[in-house]
Amino acid sequence: MIQQAFEMLGLTPKETQLYQTLLKLGPSSIRDIAEHSGINRGTAYESLKQLQTKGIVSYFPKGKRRFFTAENPDILLNLAEEKRSRLNKTIENLKNTIIPNLHQQQPDYHQTHVRYYEGDDGIEWVLRDILNVVSQQDHKEYCVFSSKPIRPFLYRPFPNYTKQRVKLGINVKVIALGDGGEEAELSERKWIKTEGSVDASYIAIYPPKCAIISLASNNFPSAVVLESKDIAKAQQIIFDTLWKML
Template sequence: MKEALRNLGLTDGEISVYLALLKLGTVTNSPIAKESQLQSSTVYYCLNSLVKKGFATYILKGNRKHFSAVDPEVIPEILDEKQKQLDLQKKEIQQIVKTLHQYKRSSEEQTTAEVFEGFRGFQMIFRSILKQSRRGDYYEAFAYEQKTTESPAIKLLFMQHNQKLKRKGVKLRLLAPLSMKNVLLNIYGKQFLQNFQEIRYTQTVIPVGITLFKDTVITHIPENEKIISIKVKNHKLATMYRDYFNFVWKSTED
């Protein structure tokens, strides 16, 4: 029974006072405190709360309040009133949902930027892509023209990254300068390139490496034997880069 009353929104103190009222009838504060074994100040607080919630009423006799419990038969009506209030609150929430979504989109569309230096930062970026990606996701990348050799660490990183992408079901499209076709063949070997997801070569000049993943654009700049990666999260920027990528992709050879 007490659990049912709790579900109606009553506290344990209010339940004790309400049950005492049902037993005692119309009484003042003191008999209720004795019956419920609660302090007088607690009883007074609970009585006022029960009145507000519709579970008790009072009359004035002289200068003193005499309280009584509402008939239990009225409780379903209290529930109906609570349901009406809930329905009203639901309508109010539904009316502001669109506004709340606008706040959410505004937060999501905020631009953030990070700078990563060296191989460790370069590695963190590709680990982050793997961690955030789900089967069926895809991303694009521009490869910049580079020397005929690759550091063993970067070579291993790319080979392992491509394998993990394929196992996870994430698609990758790579655009590389036409001049890099033989260079990549010498560095990675024919078998690796044949197993690469999708790679095409373009005569378009690509001065820096660019990775496009969801709403993020990552620019990779080689500088003094190390890589500086600038990661910018901005939906509009990512869309513009992706549109350009698709334009170049359609005009290239595989």
């Protein structure tokens, strides 16, 4: 856990070891540092220079030798805050400038990207993709066709899905095929009566994507995600038209 935290701050295992050694020793020569850390003098000296650049270690001359000293551990929190600040700025640049510019550079061939997913892990990925895509839109809403047989298996890999959806402020409209289905916050539901059994299926429309989830033999879940503005728009028109009729 400690090494992982240091790595997040950009320190190598050797740099971490040297810093902790210096904290224990106090101001020390390169020879003493190398001896107590078990790192050879050449490598230790180069690593100490890196630590000095990062502001974690400093040195002072004593006679003809340099003595190194570790800065107060509180400096690590300052480093983490600086790193978080830079990361937040990078995220804002990605959202507002870099990604929009990259999208403009991408030719629009109206191609359909198709991805296949299987098993509980695959279904969880699709459900998370729905939340990720819709949460970034101005109008946070998606639409669903859902049949009764798939419901026990749909949220099995992601049991707190609805709670996450509500937390993100995402609305959902559901056209249920057959009876059943639970009312939930930020959701609207209408029903289509069916005669006889209905196959297990779930279709989510969240432009520019559509996800189709079904069950194979032995109730093994699989999904297809289509990424196409044209297909998503057509599916949305079908859903909206049917919704108004119900």
